[in-house]
Amino acid sequence: MKKETLEKAALGFAVVALVSIGWFWSVQIGWVIETLEMAYG
């Protein structure tokens, strides 16, 4: 495959992956905070 195409694919993959990972961990951390609030007020 051509380098330019791979570069575009890499950037596209990177954006989608980083946004998804950011969303995933924010949900997990939110869940932990919610649990701690339920336990300790």
Added chain:
Amino acid sequence: MDLYPFFDWLDTSLLADISKAYGGVFAVVQMLHLLGISMLGGMVLVGDLRLLNIVMKDIPSEVVIENTHKWFNVALVMIVISGIFMSSAVALKLYYNTMFWAKMTSLTAGVVFVYAVRRPLLKFDHASIKPITLRMIAITSISIWFTVAASGRWIGFS
């Protein structure tokens, strides 16, 4: 696609009989799994931190990437084989565990990223690739493999 039949089969397979009956065997395989994770994590960090120009600046990044990729492959095979064995002990429990599926999703994304994008692109001369692309590849790679490892650890708490 429902994978329940596969997990149901795995739960009653010979592999499951061994993993459930012999704690010593399970412990050794778990040790190999952790060894594989540490090796994979090490290779990812060395390669990606080199791409970010943080470590091993005196060695060409092409050389670092080439050498770390070989051991990355070995680590990945170790992790997958030992992981299948370990999951056979609690196959149905894992099927209903959200974090297990998060780990599998990120693992799939990581494998696709490495073999379909990162590896083919980094075979070219790194000086000919835009620096922003190299940095994005490194940050994405570290983030994906961190998610694989962390969500795997999270299975134990969920």
